Amino acid sequence: MRVCSIQPAAVASFSVRLITGRASDRYGRGLFITISLSLYTIAMLMLWTANSAVTFLLAAMIEGAGAGILIPMIAAMLADRSLPQERGRLFGLCMVGFDVGIRDRWTCSRFCCRTSRLP
Numbered sequence: 001m002r003v004c005s006i007q008p009a010a011v012a013s014f015s016v017r018l019i020t021g022r023a024s025d026r027y028g029r030g031l032f033i034t035i036s037l038s039l040y041t042i043a044m045l046m047l048w049t050a051n052s053a054v055t056f057l058l059a060a061m062i063e064g065a066g067a068g069i070l071i072p073m074i075a076a077m078l079a080d081r082s083l084p085q086e087r088g089r090l091f092g093l094c095m096v097g098f099d100v101g102i103r104d105r106w107t108c109s110r111f112c113c114r115t116s117r118l119p
Contacts, residue, residue: 008057009064016068029077032069039066071098 024032039062046059074094082090 007064008061009067012061012064013068016065017072020069021072024073024076029073029080032073033077036066036069036073039063039069 043063050056
């Protein structure tokens with residue numbers, strides 16, 4: 001039997017980008033960064049207390065929405081607030097920071113899974 005699944009975080013991430021791009025130009029990037037960090041907080045609290053698959057998937061959708069707002073807003077803010085000759089270096093540094101954070105989170109979760117004992 002073949003199972004096809006769509007990642008809820010990825011779908012939410014791509015979906016919110018359709019709305020927030022123009023809205024951030026109109027209402028400001030700071031507002032949307034605040035909203036995205038609030039969504040991340042809500043998602044992490046839901047993941048912490050999740051006791052069902054539905055809650056887990058809903059938390060993933062909320063986290064995806066937060067990421068879909070945050071990452072483009074940070075990139076746009078870098079472009080808005082940097083000089084043209086600095087943009088490439090600053091954007092590269094920012095994206096490396098995201099990648100290192102993702103790698104460290106993955107390494108930590110692998111370490112924790114190996115050392116923890118489940119009942």
